[in-house]
Amino acid sequence: MRAMPRPTNAELAILRVLWSSGPSTVRQVHEALVAGGRRAVGYTTALKLLQIMTDKRLVACDTSARTHVFTARVSETATQKRLMTELVDRAFGGSALRLVQQAVASKRVSVQELREIRRFLDERNGGKS
Amino acid sequence: MRAMPRPTNAELAILRVLWSSGPSTVRQVHEALVAGGRRAVGYTTALKLLQIMTDKRLVACDTSARTHVFTARVSETATQKRLMTELVDRAFGGSALRLVQQAVASKRVSVQELREIRRFLDERNGGKS
C-alpha cells in the first residue's frame, strides 16, 4: 500500500509544523516556519512545498473552502522511524546500537533522560537483564 | 577550528570505505563501492567525488605518487555524531531521548544489543539510577 516518499529537509520542517499544530492553512504554516526562525522562506515557497507534498501524498489538502487546509498524512513516529533507519544504514553500518551509543554519549542527553531511557529499557525488557 | 561541511549521501558512502579500509586509491574506493553493491558508479564518478571531498576538506589527498592516495580527514564517530545531532534537530524536535526510544523500539535492535545498551548506560551513569 505505501511506499511513502522520503520527506526532504524543507518538507520535514513543514511536517513538523503540521504535527505540532494540526491541520493548518498555508499562512499558518508559513508563519510558524518564520517564527521557528531556522528557515525564512517566502509565502509562495511554503505554498509550493505544500503542493508538492500533496502530490507526494505526504499531506492531504482540503479544498472545500477557498483557503485550503493541509493535514499531515504520514505520522510523526513512522517518519522518525524511517529517517532513523535510513541514518543507521547510511552512517552506522546498520547498527542501531552504535547510533544509540552515540546519542547517549552526546551532551544532548541529560542525566534525567538517561534515567528515562533506562526505564524505557526496563519496560521493553521485562525488567531483567 | 573549522566547520566541517556536511557530507552528502555519496560522500558518506565513500567515507565509509575509507574508514573501514584506511587510506585508499581511487581504484580501491571505486571497487569497494561496486563490491558493496548498493551503489554502482563509474570510475570517474568516484574520482570526481574524491576531488570534491578534497576541496571540502573531508579527505586528504596524497599526491606525492602518481597514483593519489586519499585519507579521511573527519573521524567516523564525529561524523556519526554530527549526522545524529542533525537528525535529532530536524526530525525529533531536539530530543535525543525520542530518537533513542525509536531506535530501541524498532526491530533493528536485538535483545543482545539491549543488554549492551544497558551496560553502556551503567558505565555512563556510574551504575546507579
Next chain:
DNA sequence: CCGGCCCTACGAAAACTTTCGTATTGATTC
C-alpha cells in the same frame, strides 16, 4: 462597479548533488 487584498496556480530560476565523457599527461613495453 472598483480597487485593493488575499488566495492558489504555474513555471522557471537558483542551488545543490551526482554522473560521466573527453582530454591530457605520465609510465611501460616492445
Next chain:
DNA sequence: GAATCAATACGAAAGTTTTCGTAGGGCCGG
C-alpha cells in the same frame, strides 16, 4: 619513440531540491 595502458583534470549534463516572481480569480469595503 610509438603504441598502449592507467591515472588525473575538467567541464558539463542530468537529477533533485528549494526558491520565488508573476498571473489570475474571488472577495469585500466604499
